[in-house]
Amino acid sequence: MATPKQEAHWQATKRLMIITMSLWFFFSTVVFMFAADINSVKFLGYPLGYYMTAQGSMLAFIVMIFWSNNRQEKIDREYGFSDEDREDD
């Protein structure tokens, strides 16, 4: 059986996963439900709908992964399950 500490670690991990997946869903799907509507808005001079598919969502994915990994590493360390010393990198 999972120890209470493992259980708590997994709850925190699951919460982070749900947050990350919601962000992912927003940038991969929700934005493109409204792409035609937001295309009249300008961003950096580009039409916003075009910008999101050409650059915006990709940049969001990259930032999202690094952010979520940092959070996950904090969770792992907090419960003592990290497998790595930070100094190693």
Place this chain on the structure above:
Amino acid sequence: MAKSKFVQDLPKIYGWYTGGFIAFMLLMAVFEKMGMNAKTIGILFVGFTILIYAIIGIISRTVDVDAYYLAGRQVPTVFNGMATAADWMSGASFVAMAGGIYFGGYTFMAFLVGWTGGYVLVSSLLAPYLRKFGCYTVPDFVGARYGGNFPRFCAVLVLVLASFTYVTAQINATGTIASRALAVPFEVGVWVGLVSILLCSMLGGMRAVTWTQVAQYIVLIIAYLIPVFWMSWKGGFGIIPHFQLGEEVEKLAKLEAQLGLVANAPDAVKAAGVPAGLSSIARGHSAVPAGHVVAWQYISLAICMMVGTASLPHILMRYFTTPSVTSARRSVGWSLFFIGLLYLSAPMLATLSKIQLLDPSLPTAIIGKKISDVMQIEWVKNWMAVKQVAIADFNKDGILQLNEWFMRDDVVVLATPEVAGLPYVISGLVAAGGMAAAMSTADGLILAMANALSHDVYYKMIDSKASVVKRLMVARVLLVVIGVAAAYISAMRLTGILGAVAWAFDFAMSGLFFPLVLGVWWKRATRSGAIAGMLIGTIVGTAYLIWVGPTFNAATPWKDIHWIFVDNLRFGIPGALASLISMVVVSLVTKPEPKSVQDMIDEVRIPSGKTIIRTA
């Protein structure tokens, strides 16, 4: 764990390598100035880079099982990111993506989101947990989690189905590029490509593929970015086009309105003698068509590609090679960063390339000019001679209209440097980059299949007492057999590049996504459930594909609208839904897995501690 000297030296080694490659480029530029012809430069570029990869492959030879299957689990985070990016970006990404955007506009760009967003799923749902398992292959995880040989065998089936669909397209691309650069027939080019691919992987397995993929990434990213930045700077569009092309995009929209976007009737195009596979610009560059249908087509394609990404074994297995669980996770971020460098530039390349032909105020413009004058332009003559571009004067006015200009997708990447007046050396560089992209993906795919067959089928099911020598022998023989089979099929030229690539994602998501994800995230998932998920998912997906009809058409992905607009490129949606439903239902009606499996899952969910599968 102390880092070996080799790992510590990696940045230095690849630093020298990059420097050497740039020196080679400069040397070629000098040769060009001294009057060497374009063909020789192309041959030198492609030949020299292949030689370097082969040398890396031979140096990395190994007789150790962990090195052969897992690169010794010592690939540093950032380098694994580069290797994954090369593994990921196929010949299609390199050669055809910008062209697809050029002609397909917004609707095509679903591929950009689809081929990047999947990494969020890989990072959050799978990579760290599969790494903790310590598996050699993706079916190895299925076998260990669900127990017994049958689930393992089902996973091997799906893996081979998806990877083989993908690899023929890659070998096709190596053949196309090799034949063009080395001036040999396509069929010969395919076998040249195959021999180069096998040289990189046969002796050293994953270790050799890893280090050649890093080398190939460096070549392909230099080859993609230099023309984009140079063209942007030379044309006065700004040094970093990504931030500065807003005006040009707007201008293109105006020019489109002025010149008129006309979709030609296929019969008229054929009657005018335009070679098959060439397209004219008929879609807006940045316009987003309104309506639910377009939105759903876009989103459904993006979802298929994203979920497919998270199920493709040749990508997942790259994360088995990192030193730790944390580094596996971090390396997913680096992978997407390195992929992004190219994918963020593809729309910029399409924009630059299009504005140069359309904008009448630029010297490179051809639309609106006299056709007799356009025919005299050097690059138009060259590409017309090989039937890659064509002109059809539909209204017989002698002036080139937008809908009278035809190009093949690939030409956008391959010819744009010439159009912009960059030296030939850049065209040679681009050929070398395309070759690197296609080779690295083919290598990863062939290795994924050969490893699954040798490790999961031969070692785990047929002869579990086989010696290390015999196992590696079998692995290498399989590598050659699969490579030859793939080359043989692609030499028959059955498929267009992009159609087949999308199918691989659909096969993988139909059969593998839910069995993999639920294996980690749902303790109640059982052996029978996983078998049902893999088999029913794959069968339903395949049946749907056969039902809607396998029409390849890269330029117009939604030509065939079926059912709720799920066409042959998106059969992963019915497939994965069937997989999810059958897996959940069958799991719930069968007995939960025993305590030993439950404990194993608890162990997988924390990064610390030993791997689940002990290495030999």
